[in-house]
Amino acid sequence: MKNYPTIEETVGNTPLVRLQRIPGDAIAARGNVLLAKLEGNNPAGSVKDRPALSMIRHAEARGDIRPGDTLIEATSGNTGIALAMAAAMKGYRMILIMPDNLTVERRAAMTAYGAELILTPADQGGMEYARDLAQSMQREGKGKVLDQFANPDNPRAHIDTTGPEIWRQTDGQVSHFVSAMGTTGTIMGVSTYLKSQNPGIRVVGAQPAPGSQIAGIRKWPEAYLPAIYQADRVDEFELIEQSAAETMARRLAAEEGIFAGISSAGALIAALRVAERVENATIVFIVCDRGDRYLSTGVFN
Numbered sequence: 001m002k003n004y005p006t007i008e009e010t011v012g013n014t015p016l017v018r019l020q021r022i023p024g025d026a027i028a029a030r031g032n033v034l035l036a037k038l039e040g041n042n043p044a045g046s047v048k049d050r051p052a053l054s055m056i057r058h059a060e061a062r063g064d065i066r067p068g069d070t071l072i073e074a075t076s077g078n079t080g081i082a083l084a085m086a087a088a089m090k091g092y093r094m095i096l097i098m099p100d101n102l103t104v105e106r107r108a109a110m111t112a113y114g115a116e117l118i119l120t121p122a123d124q125g126g127m128e129y130a131r132d133l134a135q136s137m138q139r140e141g142k143g144k145v146l147d148q149f150a151n152p153d154n155p156r157a158h159i160d161t162t163g164p165e166i167w168r169q170t171d172g173q174v175s176h177f178v179s180a181m182g183t184t185g186t187i188m189g190v191s192t193y194l195k196s197q198n199p200g201i202r203v204v205g206a207q208p209a210p211g212s213q214i215a216g217i218r219k220w221p222e223a224y225l226p227a228i229y230q231a232d233r234v235d236e237f238e239l240i241e242q243s244a245a246e247t248m249a250r251r252l253a254a255e256e257g258i259f260a261g262i263s264s265a266g267a268l269i270a271a272l273r274v275a276e277r278v279e280n281a282t283i284v285f286i287v288c289d290r291g292d293r294y295l296s297t298g299v300f301n
Contacts, residue, residue, distance in 0.1 A: 070143035158189025216263030
């Protein structure tokens with residue numbers, strides 16, 4: 001009998017595609033190529049499918065959790081959706097805590113997978129409030145917090161999969177890696193792997209400019225800086241304006257046929273800035289999710 005894959009086995013191995021129009025002639029003349037890693041092609045629609053499975057698999061292997069247990073996580077959306085999918089496929093009850101100012105598409109996706117959703121008031125601290133509540137619920141014995149912000153199995157997913165994929169897909173020619181920074185798991189893991197192959201690879205993080213609010217791109221207060229973050233893994237930062245990211249998201253869909261979220265567009269802006277000051281570079285940026293997760297915001301109208 002033919003051995004067919006399960007949904008779990010379809011996570012990862014996402015396409016890496018070359019941008020054709022947005023970079024323009026000037027960047028092409030410098031010998032640079034911009035490559036988009038299409039993480040929206042994962043089954044739950046984002047790069048977070050990788051760490052969601054990684055955190056559950058490794059917690060199971062250690063005996064920390066077993067099917068039937070209740071898992072709790074604070075999320076701004078993508079990790080919650082990915083964990084809801086992973087919990088559904090593996091037999092866990094999932095409680096997700098999310099600020100109430102995030103999109104209805106994200107809420108609907110979480111509940112579609114059977115997760116219980118707790119909305120917290122964004123005006124009382126947003127993600128910081130949600131993270132505190134998750135830890136409080138764990139102390140009260142209401143479930144196990146996987147804690148994407150401090151769990152080494154988050155960046156481990158990208159050391160094991162995303163980084164090696166990029167290295168293999170570029171035949172080791174990648175010179176720059178660019179990613180939005182949220183929990184920082186993606187940039188930490190990919191940086192760790194790529195720099196182990198070539199220490200000269202430059203890693204660039206996209207952070208929000210002052211006053212900008214871009215889902216998936218954060219600059220955390222010192223007290224809430226993710227424990228998985230290591231400053232030496234990021235070589236430089238680019239500050240991204242919200243309006244510029246929204247405009248670029250529309251361009252990415254209309255000019256390249258890549259329907260992506262706002263943080264992905266922010267990473268592209270950072271990649272384009274890099275491309276304007278280097279030559280003969282192979283620049284990879286993460287398209288972390290799909291644009292249909294943001295339709296209710298009106299950004300694509």
